[in-house]
Amino acid sequence: MSILEIRGLSFAYKKEPVLKNISFSVEEGQFIGLLGPNGGGKTTLLRAIGALVFVKTGRVLIANKYVSAIKRSEIARLISYVPQLSAPVFGFTVNETVLMGRTPYLKGFFQPSKQDLLAVEQAIERTGLSPVKDREVSTLSGGQYQRVLIARALAQDTPLLLLDEPTAHLDIRFQSEVLALVKSLKEKTIVASFHDLALAKKFCDRVLVLDLGSVVADGEPSKALSGQTIRSVFGIEP
């Protein structure tokens, strides 16, 4: 069953189209990599899938529901999102930040339930943050904070996880570490953007190459990233 389906999606922030008539569907449990040069539309596509921008043309279906037709809190129970550039909010601990992943499940004056706290605890454990869970986030390294954001998305307990350049600001050592962590989340469908072809090749089940807002290649990394695609899209010799 396809968990995510994109049909004829086009998008423009102002006049210039950033995404042009994109259609594809994603099977449950896949790890999809979005590749392409800067300005190719990777981040915008992730934003459109997560309904973080207002999509006028085309449809996004998640678990057979139109994202545009459901409430924000319900979307957030289906899709979690790890942004690329996120400044830690000064003063919150790791535990408090991860607990914010439960926002779509909590309402008004109600306190977090046992189930909420359990989800937070498990997310912290899986991301290896238990030793620092009471530390203030602003004292963490970039790699640790990236894991906090992933933990927050895990606590959100969604079938689909979107990651925007999860390795962009990390040392090489942390890049593989974070991706191995993401790869280990077998029960989730993952769509992540990359600027590093080798990393995408190593970790993704399937890659989509975006150039000038269109999908120019789609498939298993070894096939989709053919010499010709790399030459024409990235302008480098493979």
Place this chain on the structure above:
Amino acid sequence: MNNQRPVVLFAALLLVLAGAVLLSLVSGAVFLNPFDGSPLAGTILWQVRLPRIILSGLVGAMLAVSGAVLQAVLKNDLADPYILGISSGGALGAALAIVMSLPLILVSSSAFIFAFAAVLTVAFISGAGGRRDPSSLILAGVAVSSFAGAVLALLIGASDKLRSVYFWMLGSFSFAGMEQIYAAGICLFAGLFAALWMRRQLNAFLFGEEEARSLGVDTVSARWALLLAASLMSGVSVAFCGVIGFVGLMVPHMVRTVSGPDHQTLIPFSAMTGAIFMVLADTASRCFFVPSEVPVGIITALAGAPFFIYLLVRSKRAA
């Protein structure tokens, strides 16, 4: 944070508030012993000073909570009802209603509507959405504030009725009555309820618009609701007590350094601290130049303007 700590802090704040109220009761043009028993002292204590203390506490709490809400929703450390021109907008609204001799409820409603219009204008000018530049928000506030202030000055020039309440504009609690106390109490309750009900949304706003949305916050409707609550509290404060600046700026910052950024504690603690601060500021305004009074807005500006500069310098260093 330890589960006991917020409770202890809240109890401590209650004690300090009680102390401030007591201090404010006995001090003024003359020192009065609340247990004196003489009828004249009783009248001054319970019918002149006490209503004024209660109103100043309510207004302090409203201004502090609306500052905390604005700082989160607009994601700007320098946000405050006064700095963003919300107070000036509210003052203009109140003055218009006063010129037309409308009853108190309409004066406060008009202040609320104009305050809301001011905050919407400021948010719109400085660019709605997540990519707001911090300084443009402040500049938009200056523009709106100056414009509303200019229209207000024209009104004062044209109306004798307003000239007589000119003192009100600079912030004063000398018009405290039961009617104002009830209305302020209801508005504070409504504002506090909204801010606490939406405390998770307020927390999510701290991460920016996009992340807040991905955490399931309908940022558009949440922003409307929270800006309405902030305008209600600051607009009504202005209608009763004039323009009192910087309380909404200072108090949430002080509270944050003690109990952190979580709005679950920030909102109630800001309300308490705002009340304490305002009761003390009003006491000072009554005692400094006996027998005359200094407008309380001048007292808060004396403390608040340097604090604003400190925050500005700090944010410049961080950038």
